[in-house]
Amino acid sequence: VSAGPVGVGIIGAGVISAQYLTALTTFPDVRVLFVADIDLDRAKSRADEFGVAGSGTVDELLAIDEIEIVVNLTIPAAHVEVGERILAAGKHVWSEKPIGLDRPSVARLLATGEASGLRVACAPDTVLGAGVQTALRAIAAGDIGTPLSATTMMLGPGPEAWHPAPEFLFAVGGGPLLDMGPYYLTTLVLALGSVERVAAAASTASLTRTIGSGPRAGTEFPVEVPTHTSALLRFVDGGSAQSTFSFQSALPRSGFLEITGTDGVLVLPDPNTFSGATTLWRRGSDASVQIEPIGSAAGRGTGVLDLARAIRSGKPERASGELASHVLDVMLSIGEAAQSGEYVLVDSRAPLTVPLDAEWDPAEATLEA
Numbered sequence: 001v002s003a004g005p006v007g008v009g010i011i012g013a014g015v016i017s018a019q020y021l022t023a024l025t026t027f028p029d030v031r032v033l034f035v036a037d038i039d040l041d042r043a044k045s046r047a048d049e050f051g052v053a054g055s056g057t058v059d060e061l062l063a064i065d066e067i068e069i070v071v072n073l074t075i076p077a078a079h080v081e082v083g084e085r086i087l088a089a090g091k092h093v094w095s096e097k098p099i100g101l102d103r104p105s106v107a108r109l110l111a112t113g114e115a116s117g118l119r120v121a122c123a124p125d126t127v128l129g130a131g132v133q134t135a136l137r138a139i140a141a142g143d144i145g146t147p148l149s150a151t152t153m154m155l156g157p158g159p160e161a162w163h164p165a166p167e168f169l170f171a172v173g174g175g176p177l178l179d180m181g182p183y184y185l186t187t188l189v190l191a192l193g194s195v196e197r198v199a200a201a202a203s204t205a206s207l208t209r210t211i212g213s214g215p216r217a218g219t220e221f222p223v224e225v226p227t228h229t230s231a232l233l234r235f236v237d238g239g240s241a242q243s244t245f246s247f248q249s250a251l252p253r254s255g256f257l258e259i260t261g262t263d264g265v266l267v268l269p270d271p272n273t274f275s276g277a278t279t280l281w282r283r284g285s286d287a288s289v290q291i292e293p294i295g296s297a298a299g300r301g302t303g304v305l306d307l308a309r310a311i312r313s314g315k316p317e318r319a320s321g322e323l324a325s326h327v328l329d330v331m332l333s334i335g336e337a338a339q340s341g342e343y344v345l346v347d348s349r350a351p352l353t354v355p356l357d358a359e360w361d362p363a364e365a366t367l368e369a
């Protein structure tokens with residue numbers, strides 16, 4: 001297919017699929033055609049809930065010619081394997097984060113995509129929302145002068161209280177660093193550039209947790225990864241940041257992201273949301289200025305739409321696999337630094353990413369058949 005709306009299939013009908021389907025089924029430039037899951041009943045009830053015509057197995061989805069992008073909403077441990085199957089079927093990949101669990105398999109996934117002329121794009125797409133994009137535009141406009149440093153905080157008790165299947169959030173590929181890190185670290189990379197070096201300390205408060213909701217509430221499961229990580233980051237351009245990611249704090253403090261430049265400070269909205277105002281504190285002024293978010297707040301699926309339009313126009317997608325793989329490299333390096341107690345050098349670099357136009361409108365039909 002080379003024109004018209006882009007056919008989309010979804011693999012993984014769990015918790016987050018509802019948010020994706022809510023947005024994707026309203027965008028005129030994409031058509032959601034099928035929902036697949038290893039749990040066929042779950043796939044069918046999600047498809048029915050959102051009026052999607054087909055549901056069934058992953059193989060059935062991959063056999064549908066009209067599907068050009070497959071949205072991979074499986075758990076982190078399955079992201080690369082499912083991504084490889086999508087590419088082998090000749091389709092573009094949108095993956096939930098983290099893009100994978102290790103550097104070599106993600107490098108192979110990206111190389112396979114490249115060699116096949118297929119794209120591999122990855123969440124988070126919250127960074128394409130009006131909130132973070134407005135802040136990035138303010139930085140580009142010079143509102144804080146030259147960006148120098150940043151502080152981010154994401155602390156809370158952990159998601160096992162509300163997620164009905166939280167095991168993956170405490171397994172390899174999860175923990176506060178790999179689960180929540182992508183929102184904060186992708187924003188920092190877009191604002192301050194690539195990371196070149198990290199140091200860190202981490203801890204694990206408890207070796208087991210207990211599911212708090214759903215049919216398996218009360219079930220104990222193992223914690224395989226640190227549940228608190230503090231990191232120090234050095235950027236290639238000379239900037240620095242300190243970031244805390246915690247699932248072991250009784251006091252929730254998420255969405256804290258401040259960027260300080262030579263002339264001022266920007267307090268960003270929660271990077272795990274699509275909107276929210278930014279506050280600007282200028283050097284030498286006692287009063288702050290509120291910058292209202294401008295742009296789209298269409299929610300999860302925004303990056304899939306950007307990918308669909310990018311495929312049709314031959315331009316790069318914004319939430320690229322390369323960007324996600326740099327962020328994964330940074331997160332794995334933070335984990336390694338916490339273990340060794342040494343600085344870890346980060347070799348990968350993020351591509352330059354063009355911001356979205358303030359007028360970018362998901363509701364517009366731009367792809368005529």
Ligand SMILES: NC(=O)c1ccc[n+]([C@@H]2O[C@H](COP(=O)([O-])OP(=O)(O)OC[C@H]3O[C@@H](n4cnc5c(N)ncnc54)[C@H](O)[C@@H]3O)[C@@H](O)[C@H]2O)c1
Pocket residue numbers: 011012013014015016017036037038039042058073074075076078082096097098165179
């Ligand atoms: N839950 C959230 O709030 C949230 C928010 C943002 C991103 N995410 C990300 O979305 C992804 C999914 O999270 P979730 O909370 O929806 O998890 P979930 O466990 O609720 O759903 C995952 C679904 O994938 C299916 N699945 C697993 N392996 C599969 C495979 N090999 N083939 C086909 N189906 C498979 C499972 O049966 C399940 O229905 C994760 O990467 C997570 O980090 C979740």
